[in-house]
Amino acid sequence: MKYYRHYIQSTKDDSPLYVFDSGFADHRKKKSLLEDYQVPDYFVDDLFRYASESRRPPYRWFVMGPARSGTGIHIDPLGTSAWNAVVRGHKHWCIFPPSTPKEMLKPRMGEGGQQRSEAISWFNHVYPKCLLPSWPSEYKPYDFIHGPGEVVYVPGGWWHVVLNLDLSIAVTQNLVTPFTFHRVIPKTMKSRPKLAKRWLETLRKYRPEIAKEAEQIDLEANTGLPSSSSSSCSSTSVSSDSESESQSNNGQSSIENVLTKNDERRTQGMKRPIQSSYNTKYEPGTKRIREKSVNNSS
Ligand SMILES: O=C(O)CCC(=O)C(=O)O
Ligand SMILES: [Fe+2]
Numbered sequence: 001m002k003y004y005r006h007y008i009q010s011t012k013d014d015s016p017l018y019v020f021d022s023g024f025a026d027h028r029k030k031k032s033l034l035e036d037y038q039v040p041d042y043f044v045d046d047l048f049r050y051a052s053e054s055r056r057p058p059y060r061w062f063v064m065g066p067a068r069s070g071t072g073i074h075i076d077p078l079g080t081s082a083w084n085a086v087v088r089g090h091k092h093w094c095i096f097p098p099s100t101p102k103e104m105l106k107p108r109m110g111e112g113g114q115q116r117s118e119a120i121s122w123f124n125h126v127y128p129k130c131l132l133p134s135w136p137s138e139y140k141p142y143d144f145i146h147g148p149g150e151v152v153y154v155p156g157g158w159w160h161v162v163l164n165l166d167l168s169i170a171v172t173q174n175l176v177t178p179f180t181f182h183r184v185i186p187k188t189m190k191s192r193p194k195l196a197k198r199w200l201e202t203l204r205k206y207r208p209e210i211a212k213e214a215e216q217i218d219l220e221a222n223t224g225l226p227s228s229s230s231s232s233c234s235s236t237s238v239s240s241d242s243e244s245e246s247q248s249n250n251g252q253s254s255i256e257n258v259l260t261k262n263d264e265r266r267t268q269g270m271k272r273p274i275q276s277s278y279n280t281k282y283e284p285g286t287k288r289i290r291e292k293s294v295n296n297s298s
Pocket of ligand 2: 074075076082
């Protein structure tokens with residue numbers, strides 16, 4: 001952290017290192033951070049808490065990064081939803097409905113070079129297109145600035161991209177609400193059948209009404225949501241096509257392996273540095289940013 005503080009103050013990288021620490025709660029000293037926040041009331045009923053702590057996919061992160069760091073366009077894994085609370089700094093978000101065609105949202109070949117999946121490239125190349133009158137109204141994003149003390153809810157299956165406008169510190173957790181369980185269980189059955197089986201057993205005991213719901217769901221059926229985006233396009237989500245259960249690798253399940261491959265920051269804590277190769281065009285604070293709160297917009 002000592003070095004990182006220095007790096008934050010001096011970096012000129014286009015897409016600087018971003019700390020994404022999912023292990024803080026297991027760390028002797030850092031776990032006291034858990035006492036610094038409470039899960040907002042709306043999100044306390046996280047059904048994944050009925051899956052064992054060691055088996056459930058990583059779900060809470062301490063997030064910190066300077067201006068221009070961020071998270072490329074993606075959908076969160078397994079159809080989970082998320083809340084994100086900023087403690088310091090400001091984040092520029094765009095959140096798109098699940099029906100938005102992936103091809104419209106991903107930077108094209110040649111846009112952003114090696115940094116194509118980075119948030120800064122997205123805001124330079126795709127964001128201007130979403131502001132055009134020709135962008136279909138049904139695919140218009142929630143486009144807003146998120147500041148200290150505010151909590152953003154990202155519904156499962158919704159595409160999102162986030163750029164830090166200044167030094168930002170946040171906490172974020174993924175969850176399964178009773179309203180989204182029917183979408184998460186088929187994906188979990190498909191990609192982590194052992195986890196899903198044990199999870200359902202516990203739900204049968206403590207939340208029989210939810211377990212019953214699972215019996216009524218056609219687990220083979222399409223969930224109606226796009227799959228999590230793939231590694232070629234996003235550094236923060238997993239491809240459900242490649243998720244499969246395996247308990248080899250010292251008990252580390254395959255979703256964690258996939259995260260290691262596709263989501264470097266979540267397992268290793270930090271993204272690799274990227275050297276500046278062009279002048280960053282996105283200028284936070286200019287008129288290009290349209291402020292719109294998730295709650296206030298329709
Ligand atoms: O704060 C951010 O960079 C967004 C995080 C995010 O989208 C995620 O954790 O899935
Ligand atoms: Fe996300």
